[in-house]
Amino acid sequence: MSDSSKPKCRIVVDAMGGDFAPRNAVLGAIDAFNSNKGFELFLVGIKDEIKKVITDNNLTFNDENIIHTTQIIEMGDTPTQAIKSKPDSSIVVGAKLVKEKKADAFVSAGNTGAMMAASTLIIGRIPGIGRPTIGTFMPNESGVTTVFDVGASVDSKPTHLFEYAVMGSIFVKEIYGIDNPKVGLLSVGEEDTKGNDVTLTAFQLLKKSQLNFVGNIEGRDVLKGSVHVVVCDGFVGNILLKFGEGFLSILKHLLRDYASKGLFNKLKVLLVKSTLKQMLKKFDYQEYGGVPLLGVNGISIIGHGSSSPLAIKNMVLRAKEMYDRDLVNKIENSIKNYSSIL
Amino acid sequence: MSDSSKPKCRIVVDAMGGDFAPRNAVLGAIDAFNSNKGFELFLVGIKDEIKKVITDNNLTFNDENIIHTTQIIEMGDTPTQAIKSKPDSSIVVGAKLVKEKKADAFVSAGNTGAMMAASTLIIGRIPGIGRPTIGTFMPNESGVTTVFDVGASVDSKPTHLFEYAVMGSIFVKEIYGIDNPKVGLLSVGEEDTKGNDVTLTAFQLLKKSQLNFVGNIEGRDVLKGSVHVVVCDGFVGNILLKFGEGFLSILKHLLRDYASKGLFNKLKVLLVKSTLKQMLKKFDYQEYGGVPLLGVNGISIIGHGSSSPLAIKNMVLRAKEMYDRDLVNKIENSIKNYSSIL
Numbered sequence: 001m002s003d004s005s006k007p008k009c010r011i012v013v014d015a016m017g018g019d020f021a022p023r024n025a026v027l028g029a030i031d032a033f034n035s036n037k038g039f040e041l042f043l044v045g046i047k048d049e050i051k052k053v054i055t056d057n058n059l060t061f062n063d064e065n066i067i068h069t070t071q072i073i074e075m076g077d078t079p080t081q082a083i084k085s086k087p088d089s090s091i092v093v094g095a096k097l098v099k100e101k102k103a104d105a106f107v108s109a110g111n112t113g114a115m116m117a118a119s120t121l122i123i124g125r126i127p128g129i130g131r132p133t134i135g136t137f138m139p140n141e142s143g144v145t146t147v148f149d150v151g152a153s154v155d156s157k158p159t160h161l162f163e164y165a166v167m168g169s170i171f172v173k174e175i176y177g178i179d180n181p182k183v184g185l186l187s188v189g190e191e192d193t194k195g196n197d198v199t200l201t202a203f204q205l206l207k208k209s210q211l212n213f214v215g216n217i218e219g220r221d222v223l224k225g226s227v228h229v230v231v232c233d234g235f236v237g238n239i240l241l242k243f244g245e246g247f248l249s250i251l252k253h254l255l256r257d258y259a260s261k262g263l264f265n266k267l268k269v270l271l272v273k274s275t276l277k278q279m280l281k282k283f284d285y286q287e288y289g290g291v292p293l294l295g296v297n298g299i300s301i302i303g304h305g306s307s308s309p310l311a312i313k314n315m316v317l318r319a320k321e322m323y324d325r326d327l328v329n330k331i332e333n334s335i336k337n338y339s340s341i342l
Numbered sequence: 343m344s345d346s347s348k349p350k351c352r353i354v355v356d357a358m359g360g361d362f363a364p365r366n367a368v369l370g371a372i373d374a375f376n377s378n379k380g381f382e383l384f385l386v387g388i389k390d391e392i393k394k395v396i397t398d399n400n401l402t403f404n405d406e407n408i409i410h411t412t413q414i415i416e417m418g419d420t421p422t423q424a425i426k427s428k429p430d431s432s433i434v435v436g437a438k439l440v441k442e443k444k445a446d447a448f449v450s451a452g453n454t455g456a457m458m459a460a461s462t463l464i465i466g467r468i469p470g471i472g473r474p475t476i477g478t479f480m481p482n483e484s485g486v487t488t489v490f491d492v493g494a495s496v497d498s499k500p501t502h503l504f505e506y507a508v509m510g511s512i513f514v515k516e517i518y519g520i521d522n523p524k525v526g527l528l529s530v531g532e533e534d535t536k537g538n539d540v541t542l543t544a545f546q547l548l549k550k551s552q553l554n555f556v557g558n559i560e561g562r563d564v565l566k567g568s569v570h571v572v573v574c575d576g577f578v579g580n581i582l583l584k585f586g587e588g589f590l591s592i593l594k595h596l597l598r599d600y601a602s603k604g605l606f607n608k609l610k611v612l613l614v615k616s617t618l619k620q621m622l623k624k625f626d627y628q629e630y631g632g633v634p635l636l637g638v639n640g641i642s643i644i645g646h647g648s649s650s651p652l653a654i655k656n657m658v659l660r661a662k663e664m665y666d667r668d669l670v671n672k673i674e675n676s677i678k679n680y681s682s683i684l
Contacts, residue, residue, distance in 0.1 A: 139592070140592065141592060141595050141599075151530060154530060154537070154538040155538045155539050186581060187577075187581075188493060188496060188576070188577055188580045188581065195496070195577075196496040196497045196575075196577045197497050199577075218581070218584050219580065219581040219582060219583065219584030219585035219586075219587070219588060220584040220585065220587050220588035220591070221588065222585055222588060223585070223588040223589060223591070223592045224588060224591075224592075232581075233538075234530070235529075235530055235537075235538045235541075235578070236577070236578055236581060238530040238561065239528060239529075239530065239560070239561040239574075239578060239582065240561060240581065240582065240585055241561065242560045242561030242562040243561035243562065243564055243565070243582055243585065243586070244561075244585070244589065245561070245562050246561060246562035246563065246564060246565040246566060247565060247586065247589050249562070249565070249566075250481070250482065250483060250565045250566075251593075253483050257483075258617065265617075268613060268617050269617065271610060271613055271614070272613070272614045272617050272618070275600065275607075275610050275611065275614050276614070
């Protein structure tokens with residue numbers, strides 16, 4: 001997929017990001033690097049700690065590609081405050097490298113809000129994009145549906161929802177190879193007349209576009225796979241995403257509860273457990289390689305705080321793919337074409 | 343629980359409402375009546391059809407309590423249009439009986455939108471209530487959480503969310519006997535500062551109230567049971583409700599899919615199925631007796647189109663309970679007390 005005429009992709013990984021940093025970040029990043037030499041890897045963070053992980057795990061990594069920083073943005077830090085008060089943190093330094101075109105992509109499993117703030121404020125938006133969007137992957141009966149937005153921004157205006165649809169469509173086309181992906185607007189009924197003020201206006205904008213807009217979809221359609229891109233305000237998407245996580249936990253709880261009521265139940269649950277586990281593998285976020293933050297003028301991938309080395313590896317490989325597919329430029333060109341209806 | 347000084351409760355059941363009308367509606371209503379003689383029951387609909395169900399099932403029912411109507415609002419009819427163009431439909435006639443104080447409660451598993459329109463436009467709102475709300479029940483680790491609103495209205499204003507909280511709290515207290523029920527505002531983060539414009543303002547209103555307001559909750563908390571009443575705009579609540587239904591169907595789909603891959607898988611799934619079924623019984627809406635439409639100046643209960651006789655029976659008994667607990671007056675008095683902050 002690599003275009004030999006393009007300069008080599010440079011990916012920066014936040015070694016200090018995530019609940020198991022620097023271990024998981026370093027192991028995952030180097031694993032990705034060893035499996036695909038088509039990019040240059042930089043690790044940003046406290047050098048001694050990074051080197052210790054490398055040594056402890058008998059790995060080799062070019063010392064010059066470790067960028068030393070002295071500060072750490074903690075998971076509990078207030079995002080915008082932190083990126084101001086901690087200029088020598090791995091998140092701020094990583095974002096600056098992308099801003100200054102010294103790197104093409106930044107990957108972090110650190111403080112989500114700080115990553116979003118750094119990406120939006122330091123790297124900046126793609127010209128023509130009003131608001132960047134964070135997407136997520138939800139399994140469906142036949143594959144995976146993407147949902148934009150799931151938390152980058154609330155109180156989205158109709159034009160923002162339109163932008164999410166454009167960016168989501170490009171992402172799905174370029175990364176999943178789905179031509180003309182179907183786009184659905186999340187609402188409270190399938191009819192054109194159902195929705196709130198914002199979605200009713202967004203519906204009209206989407207109808208005018210060249211996107212493969214199928215109209216409104218309902219909550220139950222999200223997991224049905226009837227569309228490739230679900231578009232919604234970040235307030236709704238975030239609540240949905242976390243509700244889905246809650247659903248998985250209540251299932252686990254019900255299983256435990258059922259098992260506690262006698263030996264026979266316990267045996268049944270043991271059998272059920274492995275079956276369910278196999279089935280629910282689809283819901284495992286690690287497989288999907290982090291959520292892309294689209295609309296930022298550079299590649300930025302945000303991982304779950306509890307990312308495993310495998311999750312980090314997949315995030316790095318996803319960043320490489322986004323670079324190869326020229327996602328940022330494609331979004332810029334596409335949104336430019338819609339300037340007349342926005 | 344009945345107050346002997348109160349006049350006998352009069353409940354009207356829409357015999358034509360639901361996918362299996364008049365059969366399920368008539369059987370469920372008469373079953374409720376036979377199990378609790380503390381109320382008077384009226385069946386509204388096409389008399390011959392109602393009587394046929396009664397005869398076919400060897401039941402007895404007072405002929406004078408069957409109110410004959412000639413029109414039927416179908417499931418696909420446009421709500422507000424239908425209640426205007428079909429004045430002799432069971433839904434319009436039932437709502438009018440409550441409006442004219444000839445009945446205390448109206449129960450229907452018919453066209454949800456038409457029931458909502460008839461309740462709001464014909465029966466009318468409780469003085470001081472800006473918008474009625476439809477609630478739903480969601481199972482949680484320890485019992486059941488209620489969610490208001492799940493579809494009565496979109497683009498709710500902060501004062502509407504406040505009203506949902508007041509009405510939901512009274513419902514949970516009176517019907518479930520939970521003193522001082524915990525109220526959570528559905529948002530994208532637990533901190534006071536997280537939310538959209540509407541929830542941020544609603545948060546401040548709720549903080550000033552005497553409700554047991556615990557603050558913002560997130561999507562994952564809905565099923566955790568950390569609060570008794572979840573408050574949200576109907577757009578969000580409706581999407582959440584239908585997403586939950588979708589989650590249950592994808593689980594079933596995954597089971598079928600897994601079972602299709604070999605005999606051993608099939609056997610395992612057979613075992614899993616009964617276990618899951620027992621566990622997921624909590625998710626069965628029939629147990630909960632329909633969703634209450636609160637804020638209407640009379641008792642109105644809306645059932646699922648596919649309501650079984652058991653579901654209808656539980657809806658009727660729920661209506662009786664709401665009458666006994668004087669829910670409508672309690673809501674009116676409570677909202678009056680908050681007039682200074684609204």
